[in-house]
Each structure stands twice: as structure tokens, then as C-alpha cells.
Amino acid sequence: MDNHRITRRFLLVGSLSLLAGCSSNWQRISFPSLYAGIPGVDPRYRKQHVRFDGNEPAGTILVDTNQRYLYAIEEGGWAMRYGIGVGEEGLTLKGRAVVGRKAEWPAWTPTASMIRRKPELAQYAGGVSGGPHNPLGASALYLYRNGQDTKFRLHGTNAPWTIGHAVSNGCIRLTNDDIVDLYARTPVGTQVLII
Known part of the structure; x- marks a missing residue:
């Protein structure tokens, strides 16, 4: 040779x-790109670098549940904007929180209140291991208040067609591509404001 x-x-x-x-x-x-033509993902919810003129400081995450956008605020009046899916009426966390921990391909267990609202979730009471089949998707940012887990997450989804809609049990969901990007740019301790 x-x-x-x-x-x-x-x-x-x-x-x-x-x-x-x-x-x-x-x-x-x-992981397959969700922007590569998967049906049902509205193009207006694609990740975009946008001008931002809000009052929150750089490094903050702002979640606008009405408009269905999450903003990772940057220096100089800019933000990375992501399309999101939000909680059904009355189920979304509002106000301030902090990213208390992060996980890649996280496991998921429905809470007792989720199972009461949707009894079909009882089949998952023992938990679902992480992976592409898991409702939390590729990554999750866990929201805390006063050092306590709120049980609300910013996470990926295995149902990308739900981005732009109010369908979750309260968590904020992004496409898997977008949560991987947000996860990489978000340290534990990041401030989050959900309006």
C-alpha cells in the first residue's frame, strides 16, 4: 500500500x-433538521436575529406567550428570536424565573396535576426515558423560583407542528433545532421573564 x-x-x-x-x-x-421541510412548521417561527428595544438586560430570556416568541436578549439592541408553543389557557407560568438546571435528552414524568387533567397520561406515570420519542425533545432548561423547581421547562418537542399554538401542559416548547441552539447559549442562572 x-x-x-x-x-x-x-x-x-x-x-x-x-x-x-x-x-x-x-x-x-x-438529529434531523426541523427546518428541512417537515410539514406543519410555520416559516414565521424560524429562528431569526432581530432588533430588540425592550427594557430587559442582555443575557435575559423573554418569553412572549401571546405572540408565541422567545427572545434571547443580546448586547446592542439585538436578540435571537425563536418561535414557541405555549401552555393551554391558564396553564402557562407567568412572571420571573431563573434557569436552575439544564439537561440534554431529558427524561420526562407527567406531574399528578397533568394526569388529573389528561388521564391518558397515566400510562407514563413511571417516566419516559430521554430520546427522540420523549415529549421534552433534545434539551430542556428547568425553571426555578426561590431555589425551587417550578416544574415548568423551556424544552424541545417531538411534535414540531405545535410551534405557534397553545397546546402544552404549561411548558414552553421550541423545535429541537432551536432548543439545542438556545441550550448552548444559556448558562444556568439565566434570568427568564414570561409575559
């Missing part, structure tokens, strides 16, 4: 080894 073939083989094997070493990130990166 000549040196050229040996070098190519070494580079290929080395590249595959590097990918295998990042297996948790590999799973996130290889």
Missing part, C-alpha cells in the same frame, strides 16, 4: 474515533 492510501486511511479512522468520543454530542448534532 502506498503512503497516500495509508495517510487517507489513518485520517478516516482518526476522524471516526473523534466522533465516537463525542457520542452524546453526536446524537444531538445528527
Whole structure:
């Protein structure tokens, strides 16, 4: 075998080894893009860099449940805007919270109040492991108040056609592509305002 073939083989094997070493990130990166034409995702809810003239400081997340947008506020009057799905009437958390923890491919267990409202959720009372089949999607940001978990999340979804609608049990959902982006730019301790 000549040196050229040996070098190519070494580079290929080395590249595959590097990918295998990042297996948790590999799973996130290889998730199919929701902007690649999946039916039902309204184009106006695609992630956009927009001007922002609100009063919240850079580094804050502002969730506008009426308009169905989440803003990750940046310096200089800009924000990254994401389309969201929100809670059904009366179920959305309002006011201030803080990102108390983060998780990739989080597990999900319906709360007792969810099961009372929707008895069909009782089949999941033991929990659902993380993965593409999980209602929390690729990542979740857990909202806390006064050091306590509110049970409300900013999370991905395995039902991207629900973005722009009021359909959840109160959590704020984004496409999996968008929650992965928001997750990467949001540290624990980030302030969140939901209006």
C-alpha cells in the first residue's frame, strides 16, 4: 500500500474515533433538521436575529406567550428570536424565573396535576426515558423560583407542528433545532421573564 492510501486511511479512522468520543454530542448534532421541510412548521417561527428595544438586560430570556416568541436578549439592541408553543389557557407560568438546571435528552414524568387533567397520561406515570420519542425533545432548561423547581421547562418537542399554538401542559416548547441552539447559549442562572 502506498503512503497516500495509508495517510487517507489513518485520517478516516482518526476522524471516526473523534466522533465516537463525542457520542452524546453526536446524537444531538445528527438529529434531523426541523427546518428541512417537515410539514406543519410555520416559516414565521424560524429562528431569526432581530432588533430588540425592550427594557430587559442582555443575557435575559423573554418569553412572549401571546405572540408565541422567545427572545434571547443580546448586547446592542439585538436578540435571537425563536418561535414557541405555549401552555393551554391558564396553564402557562407567568412572571420571573431563573434557569436552575439544564439537561440534554431529558427524561420526562407527567406531574399528578397533568394526569388529573389528561388521564391518558397515566400510562407514563413511571417516566419516559430521554430520546427522540420523549415529549421534552433534545434539551430542556428547568425553571426555578426561590431555589425551587417550578416544574415548568423551556424544552424541545417531538411534535414540531405545535410551534405557534397553545397546546402544552404549561411548558414552553421550541423545535429541537432551536432548543439545542438556545441550550448552548444559556448558562444556568439565566434570568427568564414570561409575559
